[in-house]
Amino acid sequence: MKLLNNKFYKWSRNIHRDLSFFFSGMLLIYAISGLVMNHRQSINPQYSVERKAYVIQQMLPAKEAINKQVVMALLKPLGEEKNYTKHYFPESSLMKIFLKGGSSLVVNIKTGEAVYEALHRRYIIGAMARLHYNPGKWWTLFADAFAIGLIIITFTGILMIKGSKGLWGRGGVEFIAGIMIPLLFLFFF
Structure with missing residues (x-):
């Protein structure tokens, strides 16, 4: 029985280590x-937003006289003239210019006040966050293997330690606390 017990613990350690x-x-x-996703209200995982407010010094024409040429002149100092997609007037004195990639420029044509918002894609964090949304069949299979692997790692880790630091001692108390905390949040908060 002792030999079987030792083989089990050795097997458990090896599986635990390798997985x-x-x-x-x-x-x-x-x-x-997951940290980024938990703080989406303050960190956009897909884009960083750079916001610049300034005043256009030259007089702007009335709404009816604004054409693509005028818009391009406004975009040139920002280096965005090649990214123009369209513009419109949500209010009679407010023009919004849409740019490729989601950036935009909003101009008050009466006061010259402008707000430029440049969106820059966060390629690494964005790709990592996309994994939380299950992007495809192959990812589902890997994510399932990952979940099964975590279950095995958990049980081999729990069963590896013997005595007062193991499942029937301090480890058991920590294990129950680790289960109870998420359950408390699920049912009471």
Whole structure:
């Protein structure tokens, strides 16, 4: 029985170690992108937004006289004239110019006040965050293997430690606390 017990603990340690190394990269990706996803109200995982407010010094023509040529002259100092898509007037004195990639320029044609918003894609964090939305069949299979791997890592880790620091001692108390905290949040907050 002792020999079987030792083989089980050795097998448990080896499986735990190998799966931990294999899935550690994925665990880091999920952890980093999960932090960003948890704080979406203050960090957009897909884009960074650069906002610049300024006043246009030259007099602008009336709404009826604004054409694409005038708009291009407004975009030139920003280096955005090649990214123009369209413009419109949500209000009679307010013009909004749409640019490729989601950037925009809003100009008050009476006061010359302008707000330029430049969107820049966050390629790495955005791609990592997209994994939380299950982007395809192959990802589903890998994510399922990852979930099963985490279950195995958890059980081999729990069963590896014997004695007062194991499941029937301090480890068991920590294990129950780790289950209770998410359940409390699910049902009471």
